[in-house]
Amino acid sequence: MTGPLGWLLDAQLHVGGSPVLLREIVGNVFGLLSALLGLRRVVWAWPVGMIGNALLLTVFLGGVFATPQAHDLYGQAGRQVFFFAVSAYGWWRWQRNRRGGVDGEPAVAVAPRWATGRERIGVLLVAVLGTAAAYPVLAALGSWGPLPDAWILTGSLLATYGMARGWVEFWLLWIAVDAVGVPLLLRGGFYPSAAMYLFYGAFCVWGFVSWWRTSRTTRPARVAGRPSYSEVVA
Template identity: 40%
Template sequence: MNTLNSEAFALFGQHIKWADMIGNVIGLLALVLGRRRSLWSWPAQILSSLVLFAAFAPAHLTGSAGKQVVVMVVAAWGWAQWIRGRKQAPDGSLDIRFATRRERIVMLAGTVLGTIAVATLFTTFPTLSWDPWPDACLFVGTVVAMYAQARGMVEFWFAWLLVNLVGIPLNFTNGFAFSGLVYALYSALVLWGLRDWWLRSRAVRTPALQGAATP
């Protein structure tokens, strides 16, 4: 772990750690694979989280470290969901859809209430996190994003965008410059992936509506 958390190089006055760099490069790969709806997105996320856990655990960022544990658990579940979904689809493709109104309300309420609850825990026990509110938002937002991804919801990209906007200043402030830079790159990739899933969801929905209208 000491080797993973040693400095790899300096960039623009920022110290880049091996674990921070390696974990995020794998995470970028996972995001690209997710955009392509590849099953390999999930094992890549698990591997990325293993490496990033080694980076965040000693840094008093419990939300960021705990997020990696949750990511691994949810990624295993999401992997199974995608495998099951592909087996059930006639053409072996993944079903992409927009969340229902009820699902959106539940995810939004879960994000707000979950962030308040986790931030309260971090505030009560300051040793758990030095930045309780953004750390809590990052933790809860990631859980919501991965849940929506596992269910094939287009909204998961919006959740990831929120996580990125919080993660950029949080990581720069706490010495994880490479994570901060990668979160900025994530934002561009998220918009790219959002456009792709949005268009594919509309393409799937349009024939269904036309079929329903056929007498």
């Protein structure tokens, strides 16, 4: 393939004597930018993240796209597809919230809140059942490290959904994903992604504290005839 797209697919850098795909670096930069925008509760967090998902999909499907790594991480690749779908939902939800301001109050994309007890039980059940269901599928596909890959897939989807819903706990889910993802990616030779996960783990601590503080300055409101939240303090 020629042109800018071909250059992006083929370009490599050498870090410590090992080849690293430029698109893996660029995809993770988009992921980080999406996280920063998400911390600020900016709607553009979703489409920016979707661009990163598309790039990283090509990185983790080494059997389809040429990569210097010898391992296929189908869970990592699959989650990019699911991310895209869940991000479309998050984009729609935050956009809808932005149009829902009433009584002269500025509409916000999302107002952080703690998940209810019922929602937390649902997250726990999905985490266990999702990981258990994904493991044999990924193992059969030949994914490298299928069990941690299964948790990374399931936990990432839960975290993304939690962000769309405005749950403060979604940051904790990301930390749990990063704790498993860093050693797996290091062993697989995906060094930019491993570095991103390590940095992102520290970033998630900051995000958790920020959303926790913001959740203490919000109050419930009725927006367009449905339950929602509006900010008291920006």
